[in-house]
Amino acid sequence: MREIKYEDIVKSVKDMILYSATNLPKDAYKAIQDAYDKEKSEVCKSVLKQILENADIAKNEARPLCQDTGLAVFFVKVGEDVKVVGGSLKKAINEGTELGYKEGYLRASTCHWDTRANLKDEVGYNLPAIIHFDIVEGDKIEIEYAAKGGGSENVSRATVFPPAKGRKGIIEYVKQVISDAGPNPCPPLTVGVGIGGTFEKAVISSKHALFRDLGSKNPDPVLQGMEDELMVLLNNLGIGAMGMGGTQTVLGVHIEKNPCHIASLPVSVNVQCHSSRHMHITL
Ligand code: SF4
Structure with a gap:
């Protein structure tokens, strides 16, 4: 032992x-840089630049x-x-x-x-x-x-669908949750989705999905396909950085799955803001 x-x-x-508290992880920083390069709106570009400058100041001056x-x-x-x-x-x-x-x-x-x-x-x-x-x-x-943070947690949602809702129902649900959230969770966002299990298992999976590095691929090709589809749909909502109306609302969509009861299709959406402070250690 x-x-x-x-x-x-x-x-x-x-x-x-x-x-x-003071160092935005490399994956999040790079995802925001990529969003800056792709953004079409000048206002949102300037917001993304400020978010990156804020991260630089936080790191260099050890401020939250x-x-x-x-x-x-x-x-x-x-x-x-x-x-x-x-x-x-x-x-x-x-x-x-x-x-x-x-x-x-x-x-x-x-x-x-x-x-x-x-x-x-x-x-x-x-x-x-x-x-x-x-x-x-x-x-x-x-x-x-x-x-x-509280702003992104407040817009997170969960439900239990009948199985017939299927993939289409899940995609529509995630889109609705992010549309309803609007600017409140401080976009650009990481969107964690938990599918299956019981009600609480789906919620915990959606939280854990946020810990995956931005830019990483889902090992499940079906889930990867859903993540790609959702990235396009969510960015097309036009919410943009801090809700200023742009093309880059979402930095990543991460889905985790679990086996579930034959009668149920639990789905949870947990949202993380642009200040995606996360870290992983092994002892
Ligand atoms: S950036 Fe994140 S932690 Fe900060 S106020 Fe917005 S939601 Fe809260």
Whole structure:
């Protein structure tokens, strides 16, 4: 059984949060550059240029990419042959999150759902982190992290269709969700789509789809075809960067699939804004 120290996980998580807050990942930066090259509207071109300049300033001056520093979302794969010594894995991730958000002077955004009181004193600074665990073979821990802003989360949607809706119904649904969202999620966007499973499985898959690198290909040719079709349809909506009316609304569409019940076709759409802060480490 391989051992990983509690404090090493805390430090790794803290470092991920601090780095991601000020460094737009290479895949997102390149996707925005490509959108700039393809954009036909001069106004949207200028908005995309400002988004890239903002990313450069954030990196060079170690300032947050956006005032909405998000909730901390993690997908964690835990090897069966690894043991965390000195504390629990869940506690280590939460402690690393709290330290990262505090040390980076990042906004603590978690609040009580009803009173809307900030929970930084009661629960912890920007806690609890949203953590999805999976047990896998091996002796490693893989941690994927994203800072998830509220604007893009608010426009995300899920439904359960009858199976007869099929691929056509899914494409129409995704198009409607992005059309309804308009400028609110701060485009250009990454669109995560989860298909199949149960209701909650589709939602979690749509979130996980956002972690895939922009520009990467879907290994499933049917899903790749749907992603290509949706890229064209969504960009044709004409929403454009920050809703200014252009040809580049979407940087990528990422679809994940799951087997589902014979009577159901769950579909979820989770949206990420242009400030697509995500990172992946293996311990
Ligand atoms: S949706 Fe994204 S870019 Fe817009 S305010 Fe929220 S975190 Fe910032």
